[in-house]
Amino acid sequence: MIIIGRQSISRRFYMGNILAPFCMTITARGIKRDRNGQCSLQVHRNYCGGTIVFSARQIHLWALIFCVVSGIPCIGEESIHSADMQIVDSESAEATIEDITVSASLLGTESFRPSGLKVQLSLHDAIEIAMESNPQVRMSHHSLVQSLANLDLTESSYRDQYDLGGRLSENLRTRSSGFRIDTNRGLVAENVSHTENNELFTLGPTYSRTFRNGSNVSISPQFQFEHDSEGAFDQGASNPKGNREEDRYSINMQYDMPLNSRPREEIRQRIENSKLSAIQSDYDLYLRERQITESVINNYWNIKRQSEQVEVQRERLLQSMRVEFIQKTKFRYENAAQVEVGEAEVDVLSNKANVISIEGSLRNAIENFNIVLGIPIETQLELTDELKVEPLPLPAEQYVTLVTSTNLELKSLRLSIQQTENNLQVAKLGQQPNLTLSTYFNRTDEGTQDVGGALVFSWPFGDGGATKARIRVQLESLERLRINLWDLERQLVQEVFGDLRNLQLETQRISIFERNVEQAYINLDNALFNFQQSGRISFRNLQDFQLELARSRSDLIQSIVTYNIAKSRLILKVHDYNSSPEIKPLMPVLR
Incomplete structure (x- = not known):
């Protein structure tokens, strides 16, 4: 190998993986040419920002790197794949994928809505607030008080009754005559008019009571004072004109x-x-509280689900924004077409619209939850309970017996049956003969005393068929209630079966979805690698992998929420009812 020269060439490269972006500087020194004329390059790397830590999911992305430095094919200390990096000009070196973020809320502030207090809320706290402030629960409390007042009103008819009555009357009498007798003239015609008046004042209390055996008693002492202008009282030889005033006393008793x-x-x-x-x-108050509790639980977990969905869509948006960054960088160096950049931009806008839509739905859900809780609508809630799966507190096979033995809907229906049986028993006595023993006692201040009794008999044997009609009405009502009770018991058993079945299948689905999410992350990482590696997959294919990850995460979140709601619905069917203090004395009436 012959060294033909030494030169130093420095280029800055950007490693474009979305999950773990970093930059590196490659310095080429010592260009060499072998006997076949092939050039090689000694490469030294300097990573920006210090040590790089790879996850197990990312390590395969950085196995080999290939690049061309100054148009010379280079073989350095490591092979370099050009698709794993983009060349970044020095003037744009500060812009990296790490700088791309999604704002806290794309929906923004709402000028029409006042800013409410921010409240952190656990599920337990939410239930307690609803029990105190929910309008439906408060109305049920008033209904209970009203029913107790109606009971008191009914029983008051069989307690002591006192009445004080009085009367003042004035009676004017005018007497006239058309003639008079004169001793000298005989019968003389003449108009003579004379006016008399009588005043009567009566005052006396009355005591009466109807007993629960049907008997009744009344006692009425009475005082009378009478004034007569002509002195019509106590006339006699010594008092020819009589007294003008008289008072009288008497007492009357009847049983x-x-x-x-x-x-x-x-x-x-x-x-x-x-x-x-x-x-x-x-019972209705307790059932209303359970109903509101179930509504609170459903709203709580659904808001948690929507919050998680917002995060899923925000991550989906972040992925699309980073892909857009890569496409624009590729386009700048003629490694991507303009249409590919346009596709990435459209995907970003579409994902932004999805995030805004879900954020709006989340705000609506929180406001509806505030209505259920009975707190100001503008209150901003932060739900603190973690979205997780917890097992049932009791073995599944015990819930059927617990529900059918404690459910107040069944007990309330049995109360209606008992009331109808009472009505039927009375209706059957509609044509029973009436026989009443009546006694009385009367005494005045003048010594007069009356004592007597009577036996009163009546028989309504012909009422036009009213008694038979009343009996039929009560019999049909009783049969309808019994059928309703039988049907409700079967429905509750089936609902328990359904809840237990939902818990079982959701447990299996959660396990599957967890594996789906894990595999979807791996698939997306591989797709990103292949997408950046000289376009081995298309942008549309990459979108499919991104959507699959978002869908898998959404399915997992929905399954966990469904599990928690089914679990709460099952537990709430077991009623641990304790009667109110005012109701405890009434419980012996139950049969």
């Missing part, structure tokens, strides 16, 4: 006792159904 069973059954049914309605309202 009625029904001897047939219908009044007692009506009262029992009315009170028991009112208690069952109050218990049902407490």
Whole structure:
């Protein structure tokens, strides 16, 4: 080998791999020519920025490098592939792929929307906030209080009743005559008019009570004061004109006792159904809380999913922007056509539009979540729980029994059946004869005393078929409720099966999608290498690999979210109900 000369040639190259870009300086010294006339070049490398660390995924990209220095084919200490680098002019040496980033939010600020507080929120915190502030839960609390008030109203009819009544009346009487008798003249015509007045004042309290056995009692003491202008009271020989005023005292007592069973059954049914309605309202409150809890969980994980989707699309955008950078650099040195640069630019714009669309959907989802939580709509949420997969707390085979034995929807339906049975029992007594024992006692201040009793009988044997119609209505309603209960039990069992099946298949899908994502990263790295290596694959092929990675990551995220939602839905079907303090005394009414 003959050395024909020594020269120093320095060129700066850019290593264009998207995942691990770096730059290097190659200095060529000592050009040599062998006997066959082939030139060789001694190469020294100086990496910019210090030590380079390769990952296992990237190491295969940098096996060999080939380049041409000053038009002379060079064989240095390592072979150099020209497709793995672009020559960068000294004036643009500062622009590298590392400088390409995606802004925090492409959607930007919204002038129409006030800036709210930024709140970090775990799933547990979100559920607690919703239980305190959600409008539906608050309305259910008021419904429970209202049902308790209705129960109190029903029971008040069978408590002591007091009434104070009074009356003041004025009665004017005018008497006139068209003649008078004169001793001298006899009967003389004359208009004579005389006015009398009578005033009566009555005052007295009344005590009454209807008992739960259907009987009722009333006691009415009474005071009367009367004034008469003509002195019509206590007239006698010594007092021919009588007294003008008189006061009187009396007391009346009455007790009625029904001897047939219908009044007692009506009262029992009315009170028991009112208690069952109050218990049902407490059930409804608990079910509403579980429903809102499920809504909070679904919204929470869906927002996490959309947040992850934003990151996937942002990475997809970053990849397309770096490919655009490579294409423009190639085009500058006539290694790419203008149409290839245009394709890369269109891909960047399309990905920007996708990111903006997903960011808008994410903001809508957060605002809807704020409505569920009952907090200001403009609140900015940062959800802190990690999107991950955790197993069920109990063995899967236990959930069917737990759901069917604790579910309050089934218990609420059983309460409706009990109420309908009460109504049916009363309806069957519609034509029962009425037999009532009635007694009374009356005494005045003048010593008058009356005591008596009566046996009152009535029989509504002809009501036009109303009793039979009421019985049919209650029977059909009862049968409908029983069918509904049977069907709801079967639906719950199937839903439990479905939730457990979803958990099982999503677990398998997650494992598959994780492998898909890992392989998609490897495929994209290889595609990037082949794309940069003298166009061994086209830009469209590279896009397919980028889309496949984004799709694989999206599938994995969606599968994890579906798993968490199915798990929460299953757990929420098991109701750990504890009655409200006001409802506990009513629970013995349940059958």
